[in-house]
Amino acid sequence: MADKHILREWVLEALEELNGRGTVVEVSQVVWRRHESDLRAAGNLFYTWQYDIRWAAQQLRNEGLLRKTAPRSREPWSLP
Numbered sequence: 001m002a003d004k005h006i007l008r009e010w011v012l013e014a015l016e017e018l019n020g021r022g023t024v025v026e027v028s029q030v031v032w033r034r035h036e037s038d039l040r041a042a043g044n045l046f047y048t049w050q051y052d053i054r055w056a057a058q059q060l061r062n063e064g065l066l067r068k069t070a071p072r073s074r075e076p077w078s079l080p
Helices: 006-017 024-040 047-063
Strands: none
Touching: 006 024, 006 047, 024 047
């Protein structure tokens, strides 16, 4: 069963599909299209993944795998 840590990988996959840059909505759409069945089978993650995907993006920023943005920024997420 998937947990919130897999979302880090899924965010990177989605951004690659979006040519390295996308809004949270665009990234979420790609994640849903690619992993809907995984999310539906993921227990509580199904109910929290929209929040947890933002957590995953912050973890990726902290590791230098996503470009840093200002707190509460509405800038698209992007690969460095």
